[in-house]
Amino acid sequence: MERSSCLENQCFGAIRSRLMLIAMAILCMHNADAQTGACYGTLGNNLPPPREMIALCKHHNIQSIRLYNPNPALVEPLQGSNVSVIVGVPNEEIQGIARDESLAISWVRDNILKYRNINFRYIAVGNEISPSANPDISPHVPIAMQHISDALAAAGLRRVKVSTALSMEILGLSNPPSLGSFQSQFLDLFINPIIKFLVKTNSPFLVNVYPYFAYVSDTTNIRLDYALFTSKSSVVKDGAYQYYNLFDAMVDAVHVALEKAGGANIRVVVSETGWPSAGGTATTVGNAGTYNSNLLKSVKKGAPRRPGKPIETYIFDLIDENNKSPELEKHWGIFLANKNPKYPLSFTA
Structure with a gap:
């Protein structure tokens, strides 16, 4: 026996x-x-109900979604979907959470713990905050990140990582990528505390990367094929590294800036990128489709400084938002308001 x-x-x-x-x-x-996903903006008066949008994502194999706030109407339909989710702490709530830890605890309770059957991946504490544009909020970002992280840990949810989504404007230099560095005036009170937190918690650096805006700001020196991933030869040679597209160059500039600031091992996640289909320079449906379809292929390979390491990336936007302004901002969706794809795009491997 x-x-x-x-x-x-x-x-x-x-x-x-x-x-x-x-x-x-x-x-x-x-x-x-889950390496590629889409941002779900909702500033439109003709958008399909959230449940239809989640069903649309599942139908097109979009396995990751970024939400800018924890609106229950958006979060509730995600239960049981297996879609991984980035959810944002709105900019206007950051100061309160930084000043009062109990607000972080209640935020996690009401917006994360409430949903036991959702795959929350990251919490982004704020979107595109910078000391120059948001001087009243920026000093509170690292503290709010810590308070949210502590609340998650107390609830047994250390797997949900906390970060903040920044724009490329926080870089002082980015071209060529080897010169990548953060603006020096942002380091002590903003960037350095964020990097220290990310290293301590093994969390990713979220950054919104838009080759479109870089291109339209300097069409004389930046070629359209370089911005659209269609160049047949390297455009920028930077020491041992060659760049065929602007996206990779921008991402590697972030890698270099992180290395210089003590974050060499921090993983970069592109929390927004995309190309508008109307409303501005080089904004055609064809260019938008070209950019996003080539993007999905490119990020699987990693950037030149991180070869073979796929770049987790979120396309902006899931659907056109007709209440935004100026006109350019209305046309970033990969789907039209009637749920039809604007152009062919495959999220499958």
Whole structure:
């Protein structure tokens, strides 16, 4: 009997080990599929209901979504969907959360713990805050990040990472990428505390990367094919690295800036990127489709300074938002308001 029990335990132990390996493999596959996603903006008066939008994402294999706020009407339909989610702490709530830890606890309780069947991936504390544009909010960002992280840890949710989504404007230099550096006046009270937190918590650096705006700001020196991933030869040579597209160059400038600021091992996540289909310079449906389809292929390969390491990326925007202004801002969607794709785009491997 004892020998039989021992054999049974070994058998069950082997089965458990296999099941754990299978579960880990499934998780790895899910994470691989989650390398590209879309941002879900809602500033429109003709948008489909959220449940229809989530069903649309699932139909087109969009496995990751970024939400800019924890609106229950948007979050609730995600339950049981297996879609991974970035959810934002709105800019206007950051000061309060930084000043009062109890507000962080209630925010996590009401917006994360309330939904037990949602795959929350990251919490982005604010979007595109900078000391120059938001001097009243920016000093509070690192503290608010810490308070949200502490509240998650107390709830047993250390797996949900906390960061903040910044714009490329925080870089002082970015071309060529080897010169990448943060604006020096932002370092002490803003960038350095954020990087220290990200290193401590093994969290990613979220950054919104827009080759479109770089291109339209300097069409004389930046070629359209370089911005659209269609150049057949390298355009920028930077030491041992060659750049065929502007997106990779911008991402690597962030990598270099992080290295110089003590964040060499921090993973970069592109929390927004895209190309508008109307309303401005070089804004055609064809160019938007070209950019996004080539983007999805390119990020799987990684950037020249991080070859073979896919860049987790979120396309802006899921659907056109007709209440935004100026006109350019209305046309970033990969879907029209009637849910039809604006151009062919495949999120499959």
